[in-house]
Amino acid sequence: MRTPLIAGNWKMHLAPTEARKYAIRLRVRLADVRGRDILVFPPFTALPAVIEELGRSGIACGGQNLHWEKQGAFTGEISAPFLADLGCSHVLVGHSERRHIFGETDEDCGRKTRAALDAGLTPILCVGETLEQREADATRQVIERQLAAGLKPVQEDEKFVLAYEPVWAIGTGRTASPEQADEVHRHIRAWLGSRFTPDLAARVRILYGGSVKPENVDDLMKLPDLDGVLVGGAALNADSFDRIVRFLP
């Protein structure tokens, strides 16, 4: 019942001119794909070009971050209504690089989730433990704290997506094993069932992110509680992103 969602986070790569060319390549290469949702997160400055090229291709587009206020004296920030106005449908909230490099807190994530929903965007709330936290056996506790704060202002009937991204697996070439991912994904779904309702828990898509590649996507996508992937490095290459989108069920 949950359509697989394959998302590419381009991070701070691809200026508008390159991003436009890449969007055209993806549109052409992925035109025949059915039964999977595809989503890309270009840098802010490339959003207009990418949205224009993807048009009605079925590939959706989102922002990598947002500010929780609608507008105001927040130099350098971008609000949810600005993203919605461009034609974005989604936005990442609390990516580990935002949390760890830019000091975003769990409370900031809750405000951002609310702002995204108010603007009609679907937030993708990212959660995940560091290596230290995993080794201290604190993975569940950390994830529950991030979920509780990030989803605090969310109601049962609102639409959101979650992404489990263990920090130690992002950009490191070290993927969580299917067993490790499975354990956390199951736990997140059970948590959703108690915080919301079993109905909502059955409906929400939970993505995995962290060194997803053509070589490991098939095994990850076989996990019953893993509904898609959030891809960084491998999303910048059309061959590898194409292969990931065409994961073998």
Ligand code: PGA
């Ligand atoms: P990676 O990044 O695939 O390069 O590990 C994933 C992410 O940060 O979303």
